[in-house]
Amino acid sequence: MATSSKAIVQTGPRKLEAREFPLPEIGAEDGLLRIEVCGICGSDYEQYEGGIGIASPVIPGHEPLGIIEEIDPQTAARWGVAAGDRVAVEILIPCRSCDLCLAGQYMQCKSRPGSHGGYNPPERGLGLYGGFAEYMHLHPNSIVHPMRGDIPAEIAVMFNPLGAGVRWALQYGGVHLGSSVLVLGAGQRGLAAILASRYVGAGLIIATGLARDEKKLALAREFGADYTINVDEEDTVERVKELTGGDGADVVLDLTPMAHQPIRDAIEAARWGGTIVLAGLKGHKDITLQTDKLINKALTVKGAFSVDAAAYTDAIKLIESGKFPLEKMQTHKYGLDNVEHAIKLLAGEVPGEDGIHVAVMPGL
Numbered sequence: 263m264a265t266s267s268k269a270i271v272q273t274g275p276r277k278l279e280a281r282e283f284p285l286p287e288i289g290a291e292d293g294l295l296r297i298e299v300c301g302i303c304g305s306d307y308e309q310y311e312g313g314i315g316i317a318s319p320v321i322p323g324h325e326p327l328g329i330i331e332e333i334d335p336q337t338a339a340r341w342g343v344a345a346g347d348r349v350a351v352e353i354l355i356p357c358r359s360c361d362l363c364l365a366g367q368y369m370q371c372k373s374r375p376g377s378h379g380g381y382n383p384p385e386r387g388l389g390l391y392g393g394f395a396e397y398m399h400l401h402p403n404s405i406v407h408p409m410r411g412d413i414p415a416e417i418a419v420m421f422n423p424l425g426a427g428v429r430w431a432l433q434y435g436g437v438h439l440g441s442s443v444l445v446l447g448a449g450q451r452g453l454a455a456i457l458a459s460r461y462v463g464a465g466l467i468i469a470t471g472l473a474r475d476e477k478k479l480a481l482a483r484e485f486g487a488d489y490t491i492n493v494d495e496e497d498t499v500e501r502v503k504e505l506t507g508g509d510g511a512d513v514v515l516d517l518t519p520m521a522h523q524p525i526r527d528a529i530e531a532a533r534w535g536g537t538i539v540l541a542g543l544k545g546h547k548d549i550t551l552q553t554d555k556l557i558n559k560a561l562t563v564k565g566a567f568s569v570d571a572a573a574y575t576d577a578i579k580l581i582e583s584g585k586f587p588l589e590k591m592q593t594h595k596y597g598l599d600n601v602e603h604a605i606k607l608l609a610g611e612v613p614g615e616d617g618i619h620v621a622v623m624p625g626l
């Protein structure tokens with residue numbers, strides 16, 4: 263067995279370096295994960311830029327999936343897993359005892375002992391807590407979700423974006439059998455929202471993207487979108503009205519980064535009494551809106567924060583169902599030495615290359 267682990271350490275904005283760490287001794291209540299793969303999302307880019315969690319050096323990578331290499335027997339029993347099992351690991355390590363944790367709102371836990379790939383209190387020190395590494399140290403309060411071992415790792419790791427699709431479309435949006443859904447933005451989470459909506463039997467799914475997103479829109483149609491709109495050439499609101507007999511969509515999800523117009527489009531394209539879910543971050547900018555329209559249309563607007571265990575569990579069922587050709591969303595795989603390139607690629611910083619789901623695999 264290995265005695266050390268390679269890991270990518272972020273030491274400052276846009277500064278990543280490879281280091282070797284001794285493996286932790288596994289004692290009471292903790293465990294060791296051999297990482298198969300770690301997914302990447304927009305937050306990785308923000309973190310890379312210096313936006314979050316790098317007051318002191320940290321091992322980033324917050325969408326890890328791997329095999330339990332070693333585990334304390336009591337923790338194994340508590341989690342319902344054994345050494346050798348594959349698990350998806352949530353980013354958050356909550357306290358599991360504050361009032362929010364007890365109410366199931368652990369994403370906002372008031373006294374987190376740490377996280378996998380995100381913020382860790384300085385007193386925890388620099389350890390193998392993040393997913394851009396060969397091994398990761400599991401905390402007694404880590405949240406793990408067992409997954410079948412026979413699914414290719416780079417597909418299984420989509421528990422993360424798909425969890426967001428489930429949480430944002432189904433839980434926040436309330437999409438159900440027969441719903442009409444408008445998904446603004448066709449990145450990995452837009453596609454995930456389409457999959458989740460299709461999975462529960464949505465009646466009409468419309469997705470939007472830019473002219474340069476044509477490949478993503480084609481995939482959106484393959485994953486269950488009935489219609490796609492190229493917003494560079496068509497008017498989103500007009501087209502949605504046309505497709506819904508003038509009513510608008512029951513549920514509108516905004517997953518576009520930075521753009522303001524999609525929020526105004528969402529208000530226009532939602533049906534009377536409909537729901538708008540906001541999940542695309544806009545860089546802390548003010549947005550001009552006519553709030554009267556929210557009132558006159560009796561709209562419900564929800565901010566979609568994070569993903570919870572119930573959504574991850576449903577996302578895992580969706581992956582294990584084998585009903586969708588998820589491999590078509592998997593566009594790039596890189597080893598640890600290419601983490602920086604992988605992050606830049608997903609953020610669109612690599613000219614001529616466009617990624618949808620980008621995975622980091624220590625084995626490559």
Ligand SMILES: [Zn+2]
Pocket residue numbers: 302303304305306324325422
């Ligand atoms: Zn992420």
Ligand SMILES: [Zn+2]
Pocket residue numbers: 356357358359360361362363364368371372373374
């Ligand atoms: Zn808590």
